[in-house]
Structures are given as structure tokens and as C-alpha cells.
Amino acid sequence: MIDEQKEPKPESNPSERAASSVVRAIEKDIQLDVLHDGEMLPSERDMMERFSVSRTVIREATHILSSRGLVESRPRFRPTVKKPNFDTAMGALEGIVHHLLNEAGGVKNLFDTRIFMEVGLVRSATENATKDDLQALKAALDVNEAAIFEIDKFYETDMAFHRVFYTISKNPIAEAIHKAYMTWLGPRWKMMPRSADRNQFNFESHKAIFQAILMRDPDLAEAALRFHMKDAWAQIPKSISEN
Amino acid sequence: MIDEQKEPKPESNPSERAASSVVRAIEKDIQLDVLHDGEMLPSERDMMERFSVSRTVIREATHILSSRGLVESRPRFRPTVKKPNFDTAMGALEGIVHHLLNEAGGVKNLFDTRIFMEVGLVRSATENATKDDLQALKAALDVNEAAIFEIDKFYETDMAFHRVFYTISKNPIAEAIHKAYMTWLGPRWKMMPRSADRNQFNFESHKAIFQAILMRDPDLAEAALRFHMKDAWAQIPKSISEN
DNA sequence: CTCGGACTTTGGTCATACCAAATTGATAAA
């Protein structure tokens, strides 16, 4: 149980919102693990007493914490504490990116950064992948092949194959970025026509990349990936890719 | 002037916050340019009448819009409309990233992605840079050299040199990422010891990268950059880099 | 036309109230 005592009232600085001192206090509690991950925040009425502010301010504070990803709040439910990670960081971008993708060239720009990113990952993998990494890649490739005739499942295995490149980097930021790309770019491909033929072709592309990595030939791997990505972009209906 | 008529009251869906319909309406106004960039939002009291909701809800709505970067609001001032761009998107990450950097390995992970990113940019520049790009790079390098003995200024010209790699990509997302890196990683270097010697050394590193690009040798350019970055990382006091 | 200053508007905060959904606790059924 949390020690229930009132916070010292901070100097009322006119240029600062009252909510922000509350936000800081709760941030601190989270960082110091006074509020553990997954735990619920105290009720609004409790907090208003503890911080000696109105419920209005408490609510504003939780909104801010929520937008920063430190707490997760569903309507009508008590907000729960959430230790931040790079995934939630990407989640914070959600709103803005959604708008950006509706602007001219937005999708293309984002897709270009994905190509850019994966080229780097693939080159890196080509040069540094361990036995285990290669095995994971092979496994993903096999699963991908097995799903060629399962229209729905192929899409998943396709993503999973690409994801391996991100996981090989062992950098949690990279993995978060992959998830973000899938979230933001994915819907654009969801609606494109699928067929076993296309799946077969995509699988071959994946295989080519994999083999280039096996051969430890970064330039070849890069070329194979670029070809694959360029082809993927061509699949997007113009009506979507241009807007 | 905006046509002053009440919005049709949306079906009161219990599972949705009242604020979100207001948010949608304003988002739409912004996207359709009914509210132009830089313009001020109507007063809260006006909006509460227009949407037939309480001021509480209007305030919540503006907070949400603010956290999405669609409006910019300073305390005591009317929020102003702001067409979103990738810069503001990075700004939205501010809060979370701040926390993440305080976690173990956070700084290192972020720095690694920067290395990763720049390696890609430099390779790309090596292969695709136009005459103008090379000239811009040369100009930045010269400015950097000229500032070797101006302790404070060198830091700026250093950043500016690296920034050129991002601008060469012609992708606004890349440029936003550069700014983000400088914002988040910059402070860690700000406090490190400076000297003309170190500046000289860093300049030589920059020069090496530049020359590799001139020679159109991507592998050499990558090696030069990696050496430079590795050295830079070594400059960070252990006490900071490890936390 | 510029500079102040009085007056009005508006954002920040508080207090209070009501409703409906979520939570809790007691109770009945298995």
C-alpha cells in the first residue's frame, strides 16, 4: 500500500500548468517503482486530495501521462501504469503519422525510409549474422514457402520474414520500428490483390535475399532486397500510393 | 470567417468519449484547410456552443489535438493550428524518449541506431550524391575546419556536417530524424571535455569520410564513418553512457 | 500616429452535481 500523505505544495509558478507538477510526481513514482508496471493509478478523488488540486487538474495530468505512454487508459476504466518502451514510443506517433500519411508523398517517404532501413539491416546481417541468426532466417523462409497457397497466412509469414532482419540487430529500437512500419504501411498492402502466383514470386525474392546473405555478399543482398522492395511498391494501387 | 452553425449532434456512443467527435471535427477542418496553418482556434466558449458540449470536453479535445501535434498551445494563449510535419512527430516522442534514455542501455541503443542510419546515408551519398550534394558537403567541411579553434562553434558545425548526409537523402523524414537525434543525444556530448586537439581530430575524421565519398568508395566511407562514431562514443563519460 | 490605461474576453482552476458503468461485497445456489 502506498503511504498516503499529502505532497508538499509546490511554489505556484504562474507560467506553469498545475497539472505538470502532478505529472512530474507521478512520473517519479513510476520511475522509482513506487507504482509498478501494470498497477492501477489511485482514483481521481484520492489523487485530488493527495495533491490538493481539483479533479480537473488530475484528469488533465492523466491525459498527459497517457499521451506520453506512461499510463494506459481506456474510457471508464482506471488508468494502469505502463513502463515505457520503444513500442509505446512508436504508439505515441500514431496520431501524427496518420495525418502525415494522408499528405502528398507521405507514404512514399515513409516507404523509402523502410527500404533504407532494411538495406542497412540486410547488409549488417550479411556481415554479422551468427549461425543462429541464419537458422532463424531459414526457418522464417520455410514457413513463408509453406504458406504460398494460403492467401491470408502468406501475408503474415511475409512480415515475419522481414522482421527477422530487425531482430538480428538485437536492438529493441529496431524491433519497435518494424512494428511501426507494419502498423502504418501494412494497411496499404492489405487491400492489394493477392494470388498464389504473386506469393510464389515474393517467396522467390525472399529466397534470393537469404541466399545472398548465406554467401556473405552484402552488395548482392542489397540488390536483391531493393529489387524486392521496388516490386512491392509497384503493387500498391496508384490511387493509394500517390496520395 | 467560419460559418457559425451548430454541428449535428453525433449519436451518443457510450463507448466513445465525447471529446473524440470534437477532435474529429476539428481535424477535418484542419485537413480541409477551413482552419489554416497558424490560425487560432475559436475560443473555448464559442466551441462549446458550436458542438453543444461542455467546456470540459472542449478542453479535453484541444489537449488531444495538442498531443497529436495538430495544434500548438502555450498556457494562457489560444491554441494555434499547426499542419503536422515529421518534426512535430518527433516532438511527440520527446516525453517517452526522455524516460527511455534513463533506462539501462537506452543511450547506447539509440546511438547504435544513429550509427546504423548514418552508415546507410553515407553509403547512399557515396553512390548517388550529385555535384551539388558534394559541394554542400565540402562547404560544411570547410566551415567545420574554420571552427576548430572556436570551442563552442565547432560543435554546431560538427552537427551541421552530419546533417548534410540527411539532407542529401531528400527525404523529410530523414531530416526530422536528424533533428531528433541531436535533441536526444546532443546533451550527452555537450558536457564532455572539448579542446582544439579533439576538434582537430574530429575534423580529420570528417575529412576522411568526405574523401571516401569523393572517391565513390562506399565501403571506405562506411569504415571512416564507423571509426568516427566509435570514437565519438568513447568520448562520452562512462557514468553517462552506461545509464 | 503613438502610447497608456481602462474595459472586455478568455484560458486555468476549483467546487459541485448527476449519470452510467465498473467494482465490490454480500448472498444465494451448487
Place this chain on the structure above:
DNA sequence: TTTATCAATTTGGTATGACCAAAGTCCGAG
């Protein structure tokens, strides 16, 4: 004892209305 059930209570979402201080407006003196 365990589980299913339902009423009582708590709590989040929203609405009102009020007050203050800062920002914005307007007008008259210089």
C-alpha cells in the same frame, strides 16, 4: 467451499457555474 447473482457503492465522464489573472481590445490623451 466454491461459484453464480444481484444490490450497494465507488468511480470515471460530462455538465454547470464561478472566480481570477493574463491576454486582447479599444479609446482617448499627448
